Amino acid sequence: MKVIIVGGVAGGASCAARLRRLDEKAEIIMVERGPYVSYANCGLPYHVGGVIEQEASLLVATEQMFRAQFAIDCRTRCEVVGISPKQKAVELKNHVSGEVTTEKYDKLVLSPGAAPIRPPLPGIDLPGIFSVRTVPDARNIREWLERGVAAGSCINTYTGFQTVTKPKRAVVVGGGFIGLEMVENLVHRGLEVTLVEKLNQVMPPLDPEMARIVERYMVKHGVRLELNDGVAGFQQSTDGSLEVLTSAGKRHPADIVILAIGVRPETALAKMAGIEIGQRGGIRVDEQMRTTNPDIFAVGDAVEVRDFVTGQWTLIPLAGPANRQGRIAADVIAGRDSRFRGTQGTSICQIFEAAIAQTGASEKILAQLGEKDFEKIYLYPNSHAGYYPGAKMLAIKVLFRKSDGRLLGAQVLGEDGVAKRIDSFAMALQMRCTIYDLEEAELCYAPPFGSAKDPVNFAGMVAANILRGDVPLGHWDSVDGGFLLDVRNPPELAVESVPGAFNIPLPQLRARLGELPRDREIHVFCRSAQRSYYATRILLQNGFEVRNISGGMLSRSMVVAK
């Protein structure tokens, strides 16, 4: 058995190592076009930011280790330049010697990854414009940032010396994971950062109202946020610095530009092999990571996989699934019946002191698919018991099926305990749990770590109240025509009030029911929707038509522009 694995990072390296463990006799060749295998590309932004100081820290495993420990014929700077599926052979080009050789295979595994999108814009190849994909990319950016550039330099008229200044102004193009991580790390290095994003929100997988909170953290840290505006081109100024030109006609001066518009599956080899490419542009594979050619497998960022919740084909350029897919391909090649279960899109991104995380479907994906059988809730619990110091408010959005309560997705944002909650949701989602299961979940509690009712329980309780019919749900975007009832206390209204809302503090509600209309639906709210939940129960049981506005004033700050 001879297996050639193309690509030596997450998916390819996992596949190679796993295959060796399963089959001591197999001949395994792993080729990697770049100089490094198995490096931590997720760490690149943090290396640029200096958080990860040593480049060597990023090199999780080396070519030498693959050879010595796994007896794998690992070849870096080696590229597959031709495939003949009929002959089951590839042409390998050694980029050091220039030599091209042919190798036969029994099974071929494609793990070429996805390449940063570099649109053919005017000026795209100017010096100072970088993508962030490889260790050399990060090295080039660091050198550019450290060396100082002529841009912004001037002759000191007193001394006559030319002062070379370090880059001060960065423009990051694209507000996805890499873009946001680069923004944070460039701010961390002291640069003035402008983020240009074509869409009306950062972090496209998120629902826009959740992205608003992310955007606030950006602004808080001095980032200039330019949404709804794409990049039209780049120019070099007379002083050598760059200008980023936008579709809206703006010009953003920059000493460095980071392109983080997204990635595109590397499918050149797949096309060469004549295997099917999906509609999303990724290599089409079955659950066993087999392409339409039974002797060719594909894994990682280059493939389309099924979304676990929606069943749709999707591209998920994330390291976790790539690793699992690599293992699965190895299993199948070794004769086992492993299957990829699809992806939940579980992800997390650090945003300065906060983190934003997600698992499962977003509202906008469900809406795109025409799905009607779902509901959404917002909640804002503390990350741990409020009476213990350091508790931070979490913003949580949960999507669930109305018909059976099945959890569909969750988005969590905050400065503490975010990863913990998204992992609970992710595990629950994987096990096809309902919001009733979340209600009953027994999660850990001690004051520094959680609450007797964990935010995950709380989400289940809020959702279950809705599905059991105990609490008709309202949202700020559908309050029109209703009677707005604010059950907060007067000092809270003094800080911020809602125009046209009638105020009865909760403790007075039972005594003042006569002041409320019986011919109109009452939309009740408070700060977070807890007291308004109590009010909703009181009003319902007294015969009023009522809805509790999910997330109260805290949700309003997300959906109502200020």
Add this chain to the structure above:
Amino acid sequence: MKVIIVGGVAGGASCAARLRRLDEKAEIIMVERGPYVSYANCGLPYHVGGVIEQEASLLVATEQMFRAQFAIDCRTRCEVVGISPKQKAVELKNHVSGEVTTEKYDKLVLSPGAAPIRPPLPGIDLPGIFSVRTVPDARNIREWLERGVAAGSCINTYTGFQTVTKPKRAVVVGGGFIGLEMVENLVHRGLEVTLVEKLNQVMPPLDPEMARIVERYMVKHGVRLELNDGVAGFQQSTDGSLEVLTSAGKRHPADIVILAIGVRPETALAKMAGIEIGQRGGIRVDEQMRTTNPDIFAVGDAVEVRDFVTGQWTLIPLAGPANRQGRIAADVIAGRDSRFRGTQGTSICQIFEAAIAQTGASEKILAQLGEKDFEKIYLYPNSHAGYYPGAKMLAIKVLFRKSDGRLLGAQVLGEDGVAKRIDSFAMALQMRCTIYDLEEAELCYAPPFGSAKDPVNFAGMVAANILRGDVPLGHWDSVDGGFLLDVRNPPELAVESVPGAFNIPLPQLRARLGELPRDREIHVFCRSAQRSYYATRILLQNGFEVRNISGGMLSRSMVVAK
């Protein structure tokens, strides 16, 4: 409908508030013997330690709030002194006025909690010996610590003034949750602390080898640990300070003693009502929290519940289950079909910079029940990607069924990411997942938060390797008679080696197979069991009989006494 709820803290308060939300018309009386309702008893140790500065922070809800917001007749300093189940009536004693009144009920809910065990030892009532259950308890301890005590005082021979010194030496009796939290908080306040524990380990729900790590944190922070020794009595010295006398005949001087031996369900009322008490000493209830009297419910620390994994009756004095039980009792009283699913015993405890957490069954519980169909593994992954600063090693023990891979329990200890992992395990356990599900779990990953293969995935992979027969498992306590093979590198052996073990560094293994015996089972190990896993696969495929010692040298440090 008139409902009387006895006890106004976790279970009782949850029940009362929930019942009001479900039934606006019900007459609800909640009586609490102490001065406060709904206080954060889990926060008491941290209030003693000064981490939670204000006593008021602990008062989550007040009597006034229950009256105003929930229209609940909330009565503090009011105790049930008699029950007549036939008349469906209770006698209430007002501890302020001394008045005793009779109230009829339709449904009665008992939520009396559990009382700290105070064995009738000589000297148990001496001043300076405290339990930690109520807000006044914490206040008394703080006063004792702040006021200064005569103990240790002396006349300054130069000034002639008597110097009253603050307590310096504390003895904590009992190494469970409260005991450990009190130890930490007393150390935090600068006291010299001795912990006396009758068992051979702290934290009795843990398996002893995991408790060893907890004990090391204690010792690291200067705590004197006295295991295997119970308290025999207390004496007052001539200078007014205390001495704790132990069964082994030791005397530990103390300026303050904290009793944290455990709690005992408060069943006096239940006995008065003639309802069944279980063999563990708690009130017997069904899944709907109904006692053997259909009009009397019981919730919280006073009841026995089913263990979710073992099906055994158990006592779980934890806030999360108490809250859920309170809700369930309210639901059932309001005519709904809610059911308690049993407890997983999910818990967490901060141990200085570390945390120890647990969910599901321990090995010792399974052993006690005579269970044979289970296996255990140890692993020591990083809390997040090792290349990102701040990663800490986690110690994880996972128990699972051999026959079908069902997850049975997990214990996690470390300085970062513990709560996150135990909650993933807890959610998985609740959903009856297998270790194969853990393998495929899609948890969040970005360098500051996790790894592409999360520790939870890693646990699943290690366990699945065993059940699939890929890796025969070994443990240090069963290596006798085997051939010990150490596949670490020589510099690692120089730091610590295992007597009698033969060393072949992993990269040399394939070339040196001839040096290994074919007539004896080889027990292979490395630092963490990863390289020895690779070695195991190589040896197995070359026809050797081999076992991979779970957790390698890191496990050895737990089970082999130093």
